[in-house]
Amino acid sequence: xxxxxxAYVILGMVSREPRSGYEIKALVDNSTRFFWAASYGQIxxxxxxxxxxxxxxxxxxxxGERKRTVYAITEAGEAALVDWLRQPPRTYEMRDEGxxxxxxxxxxxxxxxxxxxxxxRDHHSGLGEKLRAIEPKALEKEDPYPLMVLRGGIEFNQWxxxxxERMESQLLEPAHEKRSS
Numbered sequence: 001x002x003x004x005x006x007a008y009v010i011l012g013m014v015s016r017e018p019r020s021g022y023e024i025k026a027l028v029d030n031s032t033r034f035f036w037a038a039s040y041g042q043i044x045x046x047x048x049x050x051x052x053x054x055x056x057x058x059x060x061x062x063x064g065e066r067k068r069t070v071y072a073i074t075e076a077g078e079a080a081l082v083d084w085l086r087q088p089p090r091t092y093e094m095r096d097e098g099x100x101x102x103x104x105x106x107x108x109x110x111x112x113x114x115x116x117x118x119x120x121r122d123h124h125s126g127l128g129e130k131l132r133a134i135e136p137k138a139l140e141k142e143d144p145y146p147l148m149v150l151r152g153g154i155e156f157n158q159w160x161x162x163x164x165e166r167m168e169s170q171l172l173e174p175a176h177e178k179r180s181s
Contacts, residue, residue, distance in 0.1 A: 001053050003080065005091070006042045011073060011081040014056055018072035021047055031146065034131065034153050047071055055080055098123070114168045121164035128157035 003011075009032060013024045021044050028038045050056040055077035058069040073081070098120035105113035131154045138147040 006038045007046045014073045018070045117164045117168040121161045124157040124161040
């Protein structure tokens with residue numbers, strides 16, 4: 001059975017401890033969403049497929065009046081996750097609407113194009129701050145790998161914000177200065 005990337009996100013999340021679909025989504029929103037998002041519309045159908053394939057098992061765990069199913073990884077699910085982890089990554093995709101707009105910004109005045117760079121800089125600066133705020137909790141965990149990824153995200157966003165600033169300066173410098181450099 002070919003599993004989707006979202007299926008592997010779910011297997012990874014339930015490999016640590018049993019979780020409901022809601023808990024998986026909350027965990028994604030506070031961790032992997034910064035580089036690999038998953039929506040409820042992806043999570044719940046994938047949970048059903050994983051359960052049908054015997055890779056996770058669901059157990060009813062209502063909270064008060066609310067129906068709730070908590071999923072735990074099975075041995076087969078653990079084996080599928082480990083097998084996937086041992087394979088080299090196949091997808092190195094970055095989707096960034098700001099970069100897409102900048103690519104076509106020749107249709108704008110330079111100052112308008114610079115606004116795209118400012119917006120991207122502000123976004124990446126803010127994201128870097130959010131990630132830095134997560135770091136103290138990540139330091140408390142025994143598993144070093146989420147911390148490594150978090151620090152990669154912090155450094156990437158710092159670099160990207162700086163790159164936006166440099167490109168804005170380059171874009172807005174007078175034409176005669178460009179020729180002399």
